[in-house]
Amino acid sequence: MKFKRLRFAFSLVCACMLLVCSDAFAQGQANNWYFGYGAGLNFSTGSPRPLTDGSLYTLEGCASISSENGNLLFYTDGITVYRADHSIMPNGNGLLGDPSSTQSAIIISQPDTPGIYYIFTVDTVTQEGEVNEGVNYTVVDFNQDPEGVVTQKNVNLLAYGAEKLSAVIKSCTDNSVWIVMLSSSNGNQGLLDTFYAYELSRNGLRTTPVRSAAGFSVEDPRGNLKFSPDGTQLACANSAEGLYLADFNSLTGRVSNSRRLVIDGFNYAPYGVEFSPNNRFLYCHSSNNESAREPASSHFSSLIQYDTQAADISASQVLLDQQNLYRGSLQLAPDGKIYRTLSRGYQEGSTYLGVIDAPNEAGTAAIYRDRAIFLDTGISHQGLPPFNQSLxxxxxxxxxxVSSRQLALCDGDVYTLQYEPVMGATYSWFRNDNELRSATDYRLTIRQPAGVSLPYTETYRFVLDLNDGSCEKVGIAEVTYYPYQRAVPNVRLVQCEDSETADGFSIFNLDQANDQLTDGLDGFDVTYHYTQSDATNDRNPIDPFGYENTAPTEVLWARIFSPAGCATVNSLTLEVSSTQASNALIEQCDLDDTGFAEFDLSLADDQVLGTSSGTLDVNYYLSERGALLEDEDELLPVLYTNSVAYEQEVFARVENNNACFAISPVNLQVLARPQFSLPQSQFYCATNFPALQTFSPDYSELDPSQNYSYEWMPEGQTTPELSTNLTGEHTLRVTNLATGCFREESFLIEEKELATIDNIEVTDATENNIAIISFSGNGEYELALDDPLGPYQEDSTFEGLQPGFHTVYIRSKEGCGIVEQEFSIIGFPKFFTPNGDGYHDYWNVKGISDLVQSGTSVRVFNRFGKLIKELDPTSSGWDGTFGGENLPADDYWFRILLEDGREFKSHFTLKR
Incomplete structure (x- = not known):
C-alpha cells in the first residue's frame, strides 16, 4: 500500500487543495450548504449544524460558496442567485440552469482574483420538442458591490449538456481550475459522448475547450460527475446507462481510459457518486430507476463502495446499505465525511441525511449511518451542492x-506524525499556523505542551513540496490531549422500588451516574462492569439501560475513559429506596371534543410531594419504567398533551440530588364539556318590535344527573331559554357546575321585514293577460292572487288573468305577515245577455274605475257603423237598448280610447 501511495504522490501533478500557507484553510469555501426545501448545513465547527434560513426550493440542483474563512457568500438553484442575507442578488434572476437538473450549478472562484466568482449552469434533460439551454456561465462580482452583484449572465459554452458539472485544480503555479462537463447524447449539433474541459485562470475563462471522447454512449445522462480530490480520476453516473470511471490528466485536461463498473443487484441505475478523501474509494448511490410517478413504496436504492486500487474494481464492490429510497446524491464535506440524501420519492423528501463516517476505510469499516443528520425544518430531496473537489x-x-484528521492522545502521551519519505522533497511543519523551522523531516514527534488545561487541542499542518514544479501537498492533524479522570469517592446511584414488589430490587439506568463519575467533564465515556478486573481490562461490559440489581445494595465498577482511551476505574454503589410519594390527579376540560387536552404537569408537583421536605426535583415520564430509567425518550415536557384519549396515567419521578426519592402515578383526565346544540340561525320579525321572542336550544344530550348554569350574551340572561328582541350574534355558555367545564355556542338572529311591493307590470287587453310583481325585502317570500289563503307560489309572474281588478298577496315565509296590493287588467267581454237574470246583463270595458283609466272613451256601433251608445266606463255599461227599445241579437262594434292613449277596435255579440 505504501508503494502505491508513493507512486501516486509522484503522479499527482497540480492536484492539491492547499497550495501555500495562506490557503491552508481554503476548505472553508465548502462550509455552508443550501439544498432541498429550505435545508442547509454549516461545517464551521467541525460537526454539521442545521441551517433553516435558506431560500432554496429545489428537488435536485443547487450550489453554494463561502469565503476561505467559512463565511457564506451566495448560493443558487441554477436559476436564482441568493446573497448571504438570503435576498435575491441584483440581476440574479433568470439563469439557465434548472432545479430539476442533477448538478444544475457549480460555483468556482476565479484564481488569484479576489471577489470574482463564476457560476456554471446546466439545463435539465428535456423531453422531445423542448429547448435545452445547454451549459452557460454567469459572473458574480463582490468588488462592485460588497454583497455581490451579477455582472455577466448566461454566456453559452455548450449547446446541449448532460446534467453534470465538476471541477478540480489544474495548476498550482497559477491556481487555475478545470471545469468539466459532458455533452448529451441527444444528438444536438453532433455533440455526442464527449467530455469538455474549460480552464478558468487569473486571466478569466478560456472558452476553447479540451475535448475528450467519453468512450460510452449515453441517452439518460442524469447523475453526478465527480473528480477524486487529487484530480486523477473522474466518476460519471449515467442513470440507466451505468457507472463509468475514467482517468484525468490535470496538465492537459484530457479524460481517458473510461471503463464501466458493474453494479450488482437490481438497483442498477447510478445517480450519486463520490470519492473518499484519500482518493482510493469510490462510493455510488444507485436505484432501481422506477418512474417518478410510481409510489414511494416502489423505489429502492443501494449504497456501494468500490476500491479503485483493486485489480478488478467491479469485483471489489461492498454493499453498505440497501433500503426503500429514491435516487439521491453523495457529497464529500469539510469534515472528511460523505453525506447522502434520503428522499423516499420524487417529491417525498426527508428531514435527515445519511453519512459515511470513515470513507477512507475499506468495506463496512467505512461505517455508514442512516438518518444520522437531522435537518430541523429543512427537507432534503435528491441534490447536494457540488464544489471544487480539490478542496x-x-x-x-x-x-x-482511525482518522486521517483527528488524533486523540492522553495526558503525557508522545506521538509521531508522519507521511512517507519522498526522494528530493522538502518538508515543512506548522503548529497552530506557526512554522516549526527546526522540523524539516517527514516525521514530527509531538507531546502535550506544559502548563495547559486539559482537554487541550492544537492543529499541526504538514506541507510536502516535491520540488518538481507541481503542487505542494498538505496534511492536517487536529490533536486533542485528554486528562485521566481522577477517582471519585462514594459514588452512589439510588433508585426507587418498582410498584410490583417491595423487595429491594428495581431497574437502573447506570448512565445516570456518569456525571458523578466524570465530575461533569466533557469528553469522557463510561462503561460498567461486575468486577474491578473487568473494568480495568475493559471486559464484559454491562448494558447500562435497564440493569436489574442483584442485591438491595450492590457494588459495580465503572471504567471512565476519554476518546484517547485514558482510562480510570471507579466503584459505583447501587441502592434501592422504598420511599413512597402521593398519587396525583390533574383534570383538564376537553376543548375540542377529541378527548385530548394540554396539561400543565407542574400542577401535580404539590400533590406528589405532599408534606415531603428538602430540595426535591420532579420530572414526569410516559411510563413507570421510563421514570425508573430516566429514559429521555419518555421524558415529558411540562406542557403535555395526553396521548391516550380522555384518561391516561403518567409517572412522576421525585429526586433528591439525582437520588430517586419516589415514583408516583399521575392520572390525567380529560373532562367532557356539556353537549347541546343551537339552531344555525333564527329570525325576529321587525313588525313585532318591541315584543320579546323566545328561542330554545336542544338540551337533549345534557347529562340530567349534572347541574348546569346558563349565560346568554349579550343579554346577560341566565335562563335555559332566550327571550329577546335583539338581532345579531348571540352566544350561550353552559357550564357544568361540578367540573367547571363549559361550552360556548353561537347563533345568529336575523331581522326579517315584510315585503315591499315596488311595481306591478301588467300586460293586458290581450288573449293572455300577464302581471309581473316586483318586490323587495330581506326575507323569504311567496305570492298568491285574489285569496290571502292561497294557493301561494314562488313565481312572481301571473298569466292568463281575467280582465278586471285583482289583488296580489305577498306572504313572509318566516311568518312575519302579509302585504297586499290591488291592480287592474283591462279587457273587453266577447258577449253579453241582457235578459235580466243578473248574469252578463251589461257590456262595458273591464278593469276601469274612478282611479284607473277613468277618462277612457267607449263608443258602441251597429254593423252599419251607426253610433248606438257612448258609455261611461265607470258605469254598469250598455243594456242592449236603443231609444228605449231592445236591439236584436247581433254583433256590435266598439271603439275604445283609453286614458293612457291606447286605442282598441273590435266587436262583441249581443245574445237574446
Missing part, C-alpha cells in the same frame, strides 16, 4: 487507521 484533498499524516 477536499489532504495527506494522511496520522496514519493510525
Amino acid at each position: 477536499f484533498n489532504e495527506l494522511d499524516i496520522i496514519q493510525n487507521d
Whole structure:
C-alpha cells in the first residue's frame, strides 16, 4: 500500500487543495450548504449544524460558496442567485440552469482574483420538442458591490449538456481550475459522448475547450460527475446507462481510459457518486430507476463502495446499505465525511441525511449511518451542492487507521506524525499556523505542551513540496490531549422500588451516574462492569439501560475513559429506596371534543410531594419504567398533551440530588364539556318590535344527573331559554357546575321585514293577460292572487288573468305577515245577455274605475257603423237598448280610447 501511495504522490501533478500557507484553510469555501426545501448545513465547527434560513426550493440542483474563512457568500438553484442575507442578488434572476437538473450549478472562484466568482449552469434533460439551454456561465462580482452583484449572465459554452458539472485544480503555479462537463447524447449539433474541459485562470475563462471522447454512449445522462480530490480520476453516473470511471490528466485536461463498473443487484441505475478523501474509494448511490410517478413504496436504492486500487474494481464492490429510497446524491464535506440524501420519492423528501463516517476505510469499516443528520425544518430531496473537489484533498499524516484528521492522545502521551519519505522533497511543519523551522523531516514527534488545561487541542499542518514544479501537498492533524479522570469517592446511584414488589430490587439506568463519575467533564465515556478486573481490562461490559440489581445494595465498577482511551476505574454503589410519594390527579376540560387536552404537569408537583421536605426535583415520564430509567425518550415536557384519549396515567419521578426519592402515578383526565346544540340561525320579525321572542336550544344530550348554569350574551340572561328582541350574534355558555367545564355556542338572529311591493307590470287587453310583481325585502317570500289563503307560489309572474281588478298577496315565509296590493287588467267581454237574470246583463270595458283609466272613451256601433251608445266606463255599461227599445241579437262594434292613449277596435255579440 505504501508503494502505491508513493507512486501516486509522484503522479499527482497540480492536484492539491492547499497550495501555500495562506490557503491552508481554503476548505472553508465548502462550509455552508443550501439544498432541498429550505435545508442547509454549516461545517464551521467541525460537526454539521442545521441551517433553516435558506431560500432554496429545489428537488435536485443547487450550489453554494463561502469565503476561505467559512463565511457564506451566495448560493443558487441554477436559476436564482441568493446573497448571504438570503435576498435575491441584483440581476440574479433568470439563469439557465434548472432545479430539476442533477448538478444544475457549480460555483468556482476565479484564481488569484479576489471577489470574482463564476457560476456554471446546466439545463435539465428535456423531453422531445423542448429547448435545452445547454451549459452557460454567469459572473458574480463582490468588488462592485460588497454583497455581490451579477455582472455577466448566461454566456453559452455548450449547446446541449448532460446534467453534470465538476471541477478540480489544474495548476498550482497559477491556481487555475478545470471545469468539466459532458455533452448529451441527444444528438444536438453532433455533440455526442464527449467530455469538455474549460480552464478558468487569473486571466478569466478560456472558452476553447479540451475535448475528450467519453468512450460510452449515453441517452439518460442524469447523475453526478465527480473528480477524486487529487484530480486523477473522474466518476460519471449515467442513470440507466451505468457507472463509468475514467482517468484525468490535470496538465492537459484530457479524460481517458473510461471503463464501466458493474453494479450488482437490481438497483442498477447510478445517480450519486463520490470519492473518499484519500482518493482510493469510490462510493455510488444507485436505484432501481422506477418512474417518478410510481409510489414511494416502489423505489429502492443501494449504497456501494468500490476500491479503485483493486485489480478488478467491479469485483471489489461492498454493499453498505440497501433500503426503500429514491435516487439521491453523495457529497464529500469539510469534515472528511460523505453525506447522502434520503428522499423516499420524487417529491417525498426527508428531514435527515445519511453519512459515511470513515470513507477512507475499506468495506463496512467505512461505517455508514442512516438518518444520522437531522435537518430541523429543512427537507432534503435528491441534490447536494457540488464544489471544487480539490478542496477536499489532504495527506494522511496520522496514519493510525482511525482518522486521517483527528488524533486523540492522553495526558503525557508522545506521538509521531508522519507521511512517507519522498526522494528530493522538502518538508515543512506548522503548529497552530506557526512554522516549526527546526522540523524539516517527514516525521514530527509531538507531546502535550506544559502548563495547559486539559482537554487541550492544537492543529499541526504538514506541507510536502516535491520540488518538481507541481503542487505542494498538505496534511492536517487536529490533536486533542485528554486528562485521566481522577477517582471519585462514594459514588452512589439510588433508585426507587418498582410498584410490583417491595423487595429491594428495581431497574437502573447506570448512565445516570456518569456525571458523578466524570465530575461533569466533557469528553469522557463510561462503561460498567461486575468486577474491578473487568473494568480495568475493559471486559464484559454491562448494558447500562435497564440493569436489574442483584442485591438491595450492590457494588459495580465503572471504567471512565476519554476518546484517547485514558482510562480510570471507579466503584459505583447501587441502592434501592422504598420511599413512597402521593398519587396525583390533574383534570383538564376537553376543548375540542377529541378527548385530548394540554396539561400543565407542574400542577401535580404539590400533590406528589405532599408534606415531603428538602430540595426535591420532579420530572414526569410516559411510563413507570421510563421514570425508573430516566429514559429521555419518555421524558415529558411540562406542557403535555395526553396521548391516550380522555384518561391516561403518567409517572412522576421525585429526586433528591439525582437520588430517586419516589415514583408516583399521575392520572390525567380529560373532562367532557356539556353537549347541546343551537339552531344555525333564527329570525325576529321587525313588525313585532318591541315584543320579546323566545328561542330554545336542544338540551337533549345534557347529562340530567349534572347541574348546569346558563349565560346568554349579550343579554346577560341566565335562563335555559332566550327571550329577546335583539338581532345579531348571540352566544350561550353552559357550564357544568361540578367540573367547571363549559361550552360556548353561537347563533345568529336575523331581522326579517315584510315585503315591499315596488311595481306591478301588467300586460293586458290581450288573449293572455300577464302581471309581473316586483318586490323587495330581506326575507323569504311567496305570492298568491285574489285569496290571502292561497294557493301561494314562488313565481312572481301571473298569466292568463281575467280582465278586471285583482289583488296580489305577498306572504313572509318566516311568518312575519302579509302585504297586499290591488291592480287592474283591462279587457273587453266577447258577449253579453241582457235578459235580466243578473248574469252578463251589461257590456262595458273591464278593469276601469274612478282611479284607473277613468277618462277612457267607449263608443258602441251597429254593423252599419251607426253610433248606438257612448258609455261611461265607470258605469254598469250598455243594456242592449236603443231609444228605449231592445236591439236584436247581433254583433256590435266598439271603439275604445283609453286614458293612457291606447286605442282598441273590435266587436262583441249581443245574445237574446
